[in-house]
Structures are given as C-alpha cells and as structure tokens.
Amino acid sequence: MSSQEVVFISGATGFIAQHIIKLLIEAGYKTIGSVRSEEKGEDLKSLLKSGGLKSELFSYVVVKDIGAKGAFDEALKTHPNITVFLHAASPVTFEVADIEKDLLNPAVEGTINALNAIKEYGKNVKRVVVTSSYAAVAGFADLATPGKEVNEDSWNPITREQALTNPFLGYIGSKKLAEKALWKYVEDNKPQWEITVVNPVFVFGPQAFEVKDKSKLNASNEVINSILTAGKKKEEPQQYASYFIDVRDVAKAHVLAFEKKEAAGQRLIVSEGPFTSGEIYDIIVEDFPKLKSEIPRLDKSKGPKFEDSESIVNNEKTRKILGFKFIDLRKSVDDTVAQLQ
Template sequence: MINQTVVVTGGTGFVGIHTILQLLQKGYTVNTTLRSLSKKDSLITALKEAGIDDFSALAFFEADLTSDTGWNEAVAGADFVLHVASPFPAQDPKEENDLLIPARDGALRVLKAARKAGVKRVVLTSSFAAVGYSANRKNRIFTEEDWTDATAPIPPYIKSKTVAEKAAWEYIRTEGGDMELTVINPVGIFGPVLGGITSASLDMAVSGILNGTIRESPDFTMGVVDVRDVAAIHITAMTHPDAGGERFIAASDGVMSFYDVAELFKKERPQWAEHIADMQPTPAEFYIQIANQKARTVLGWHPRSKEAALLASADSLQKN
C-alpha cells in the first residue's frame, strides 16, 4: 500500500470510475464523493467487473457540488484531490446559470475544502471546451495557451467549463496559499465501459452511430482520448514535480468526424455495421488541430490511438 490518500470526486462518472480503479491498483487509499450514497453499489459493481475484490482502501462520502455539506469530511487527511466531477446536462438548460453556477461554485467548494485540509495539490478535470472554442477555429493549432472566449455566443456547457476553470485559477492565485493546482483538458472521452457507466461523448458518437440514430456527419470534428489514458494523466499529474500550475490537453493524435467513426466501425467491426448509416464525408476545412505535445514531453504521457479508443468503446458496448 502507498501511504497516501487521494480524493476522487464524482466516483460514479466515466472518468471517476477508471481513475479510482487505477489508484486502487497502484495501492493508494481512495475517498470518493457521490451525490448520493445510494449510488455506491453501482460503483462497487463496476470495480468488481474490472477485477477489484478488496475494497478496504476505498471510502465513500456523500457530497454534492451545490452544497457545502460533506466536503470537509471527504477531504480530511487527504494528500491529493482529483476533482473529476462536473455537471453535464442531457440538454442545454433554459437558463445558462443553472449550469454555470454549479460548475464554478462546485470547483471553488472543492478547492476551499482541499486548502482547509492541507492538500498538496488538486488536479481539476476541465475540458477542451475551455480551450478550443473561439471565433476563428480554422487554420490554427490549439494548445494549452488558448482559451475559449466565455463572452462569445457559445453553448452553456462550453461556457461553464471555461468559467469554472478560470475561477479555479483565480482562487489559487488569490487564496490558494501553498496548495498547487493542475488542470487536465480532455477532448471527447471514449474507451471501455465499466458497469454500464459511460460518457456523453461515447453515448452520442459511438452508440448513436452503431444503432443508426446518427444519420449524418455534421460540419464538426472532435478530438478523441481513451478514458484509461485520461485516468492515467490525472494520476501522473498528481505527483509529477513539473505539473503544478500547469494545464495539459489530453488528446490522442488527430481528430475525427462522425463519418470517420462510422467508416472505422464498418471496416474494423463489420459484424456490427448493419445499422450504421452511409454518411457524406465532413469537409476538410472543419478538421481542427489539437496539440498534445506538452503532456507527452512534460509528463511522459503516451495515449492510445483515437481508433483504439473508439473500438474499445464499441467492443465494450456490444459485450454489455
């Protein structure tokens, strides 16, 4: 056992469950927060599916991003906090503040509790949404130096990730003391499903294409990253001496359109291609470029290919 305790917020989320799995496999003690302890059994089921049979190093705490209750207890005695939890709506809310305020205040709530507990470093899961949505997306390579313009007419989720991350950096600058912050900015997260726990990206792009509900490839391309690599980069960033105060884009090489995903499945998994629609290719002008060199060089992070991540999603969905 490693004599260190890590808090993972949102333990029943897609990234949360894989992060807890890897931490337990490495010998850490893990505290995880759930909006309701009634969700505890689904997390245990997922971990059992992944081969965990000893839960003595895992503790559960009820805490919600919209309330102060439970956070001090969850982080007491912790060495690190991985703040993975964040609201992701099934559809845009009528009022954007219904999403912005929980995302921003939730991040600040976790940071304040972590500082009070003497936590060394918090790793915050932000998103490429906070990086790559500016007025001009064409003919540029997005890096960690880029920020989405929160004043632009953008969807509430994208705005919420930008506002929450900026608020976190401002808190660290003004009130963080000796506590360090590292931010991970993943693109669309795919990979194997555990215990039926999926991601919004996976549900839309993989399930939707395989079952034929997605019939067209929009003028849009997405970065892809495997959830196992997202979990790994959080854990590496947690202790790496050069990660404090830095942002890291988590992305495999290249981007894909829905057409590309459909063609990948037709070629590599023809047995499941019955319902996949014949789409028109997305025009080349919509292919953006996303740099992942910083994570590779600073953290020694080597993600799986985008194709491997998507096929792992498809395989696990069909298995389950």
Template structure:
C-alpha cells in the same frame, strides 16, 4: 496516500479510481446518492478485494461547506481530484442552474474547503475540458493551433442561451476561476494545481455491466448512436464535429500529477496525433462519418446493419475542425496517446459484446 475524488461514479472518474486503486492509493470518493456510492464500492471491491475505498455522500456540491464533513472525517487527505460537473443535456433548469453554478460554485467550494480544512493537501487536479481551450472563431483555421496555452475567449453572456455553449462556457469559467484562486491565495495555498483538458472522451466503460443501461453518458452515447443507425440513415454525417480522446489516457493524466511535480501549474491536453496536418487521418478530429468508417471497417458483422455514411472525402470535411498540438503534454508526461480508431473500436466492441442487444 489518501485521495479525494469528487463525482466518483462518473464515466471518467471510474477509470481514474481504477488507476488510483491499482497504484494502492486510499481513495475517498464522493457521489450524490447512497445507491450510486454503494455501486462504486461494490464494483471495485470485486476487482480489488483489498482496495481502500470509501464513498461519501455529498448531495449538493454547490452548497457552501458541502465538503466540510468529508474533510473533517478524513483530515489527512493529500490529493484532491475534482471531477464532478454536469455534462448532460435536456434540463428543465436555467443554464445558470444546470451548468454555470455546479461548475463554478462546485470548484470554488472544494478549493476553499481544501485550503481551510485540508491541511495535508499537496496536489489538486481539476477535470477541465477542451471547452476551455477551443476558440470557435478559429474552427477550420489551419493557421490557428490550439495548445495547452490557448484559452476559449467566450463569455457567459454570449454562451448562456444554448445548452451546449453554456456547458462549454461553464467549464472555461470554472477552470479560469481555479487559476485565479491559486493566484489570489498564492502565499497560503499548500497545494499545486494541474488541470486536465480533454476533448470528447470515448472508450470502454470501466465496467462491462454499464453498457447494459442502453443509454450511456453524453460522450460515450455517440458511439451507441452510430451503432444504432440503419443502412437507410441519411445523416447528418458531418456533425457533431470535434476532437476525440481515450478515457484510459485521460484517467492516467489525472493521476500522474500526484507523483510528478513537473506537472504542477500545468494544463494537460490529452489527444492523439498532431491535428496540424490538414488532409490525413492521423489526427483525432471526428464526425459521424469517421465513427461509421471505423465501425464498418472493423466489424464485418455490422455489414448491412448500420449506415455507411454519405461523405466521400471525409478528410476534407474534417479539415473544417479544430487544429491542435499537444506536444507539451506529450513531452511532460511521456504518454503516447491512443489513436482515435482504437478508442472507437474498444468502445464499440464493449457495446456489441455486453450491450442490451448482445
């Protein structure tokens, strides 16, 4: 079965490719440049010498018809995983250009082309985000439980003046537009849609060599930052404040819908534990203090080298985060999502073993 994966060189996408190739799917990735495409191919050919893997260049996903050539070359693509979107900050462009247009126009283009040229497409999966679930008005509100059914009420007007809120809104608007597309074309679309809505994604990079870069992708970089603190670092320890999940779980959730029709039409929310209970660590709410706690507890060799943090009752501090429940995703998929400590540990271990200062 042929699967198209956009943004195939990304942090999460490389793990998705790993699951797909180990399951013997024939993968057609896209990347924005030849060197990125070559790197994806070379890395996986070492791991899976018999892998069926092509990576095509799509320089600009926002251009109308951007995916036409890919579908003309592979008219029998059966599944599409749309993962490409900008999750990095510090751009010179406007927030429209940096976030809104790639997210929404990219999604529109791939959906339209799949409908027009992808005659065999059966399943469509989009990497959305917890950004499209979270409701900032209810942050810290233990009576408001975020689930697969919750929608971020933000608007572009409210969000556009700040890079972070613009990114968050771009993900929500892109996902919303995809569900609208499915409704508007319900009589002609031959494929189903599933969206995956991960909160902050951590865990090891697919290839150890990636951590040599020093600076990692936006979410993974946070663990790097914690490892680079000094004992004198004075915080802030309460920010960023969010929910974390494991890249390996997120990858699996992208692939399960291809063979499980029960996941059609669903929003999947990968996260460990129940975030309902207020004062315990059995949830995936995090801040810098929680990351530092794991590092200090599990890596004795870091003693005296990194910060210990400064928050005494961190469970209480974390109670100001988002409350959530993903029972529906757990029931539908049967996955036991990894505890946040495991995810943080595995990410940090890889950086310590293979990073620039290893």
C-alpha cells in the same frame, strides 16, 4: 509513495472517475470517492470487487449536491489524512431551463466550493487536480478559429454574455468561467497545495466496468453509439469532426498530474488527434463485419469538414510532461464497440 497518499475523488461514479479509481487501487492508493447516495457507493464498491480489485482500499462519502456551499467540508473534516484531491465531477448537459442558473453559476460555484473546502479543512492536501475541458481552450461555433494553433496557454474567447445565448454555448462558457475562477483563486489565495488542470477533448473508450445500461453512455461515446444504433432507431446519426482521446489515457493523465512534479501548476490538453464520424464508421464496418448489415450507410458528404471548424492542437508540452503514448482511434473505437456488443 502510494501507501502514504490518501486520494479523494469527487463524482466517483462518473465515466472518467471510475477509470481513475481503477488505476489508483491497482497502484495501491487508499481512495475515497464522493457519491450522490449510499446505493451508488455500494454499487461502485461491488463493481471494484467483481473486477478483481482490492475494494477494501476504496471507501465513499455521500455528497448529494457537489455544487452546494460547503459540499466537501464534512468529507475533509472526517478524513484529515487526505493528501490528494481530484475534482473530477464534471457533468455534461445541454438540457437546461436557465443557462446562468443551471450552467454558469453551478460550474463556478462548484469549483470554488471545492477549493474553499480544501483550503479550510484539507490540512494535509499537497496536490489538487481538476477536470476541465478543451472547451475552455479553443473557440467553437461563431468563435471557431479554423487552422489556428492552440496550446496549453490558449483560452476560448467566449464572454459570459455570449455564453447566455444558448445551452451549447452555455456549457462551453461554463468550462472557461470555472477554470478562470480556479486560476484566479490560486493566484489570490496562494494555497499550500499545488494544482494541475486536465483539459480533455471528446472522450471515447470502454466503460471501466461492464455496462448494464447501454442507454446512458457519456456524451462523447454517444458519437460512436449513435452510429451503432442508427438502424434500430431509423435515424441518421449527427456527424462530428473534432479531436478525441481515450478515457484510459485521461485517467492516466489525472494520476500522473499529481504524481509528477513537472505537472504542478500546469494545464494539460489531453488529445490524441483528429477524428470524423466517417472514420469511426469505416473502422466499425472493417473490424466488425457482422455489424455491416445492421448499420445504415453513413453519407460522409453530409458530415462537417475538420478543416472548416477546428483549431490545430499543439499539445507537445502535455505529451512531454505525461511521457506516455496515447491510444489510437482504431483501438479506442474497437474496444468501445466490443464492450457495447
């Protein structure tokens, strides 16, 4: 199958995307990634090469702004042989001046632009996979439903008006609005391709390649990193209680999402299980005893209680479709910390 398929992936230098590309190349897929500059494209190519991967299977196209109208038109016109389109470009940011202009509109428009380009120019595209978020599935903050079950059919009840309240809710709202727009697009346009949406929770785990700049980790891994750097920064890390998944499992889910027939038309909630910052702290001091003296003791009594804020995730349907066992919290934390050390 892989020799015939040509896979396009947007946001190729992203945390999740690099792991996806690694898996694609290992499986022999010809892969084309969108990057923001030629420099980033060349850098990724050299990372693949130094990682012992067949870098000749990877090429890139420069797309400076994935949210711009027609952003992917040229890429699809130039590569009419693309058969799978993975839209994995999904930035996480809470630092915005205008929630509507900087978060809500770009999220919706970026998704619709990609779908329009595929419909118009992706003549050979058969499968589309889009990275969404657990934020589109469950309610948060005042909309949280502690103890209530959520599954692949659930939606965060947030409205556009509520999303405009603050940047955090703006981010949460942008994920729901973009995904709702996507499913409506599919319903209205009935394209030739089939779509799958991947909804990850907090994504932990090591970077796909060696980390040169440890100051710029993905937002989820900062939950782990903030505990490691608390001593040096002389500040108490913010504590969390939520759900986690390892990045390597998220990448695997994206590949299986287009390879498996039963994944077509589905939402996949990729979550291994609950975590608290206290549990992460315990794993670090138990498995990395040398770090114990560098890390200030975490006052777990100050941390949020899982049962006070979190819905109960039932992702049995996703697990059945994917058919593999997810990496547990200990391995995910250990591998992340080992790389950062």
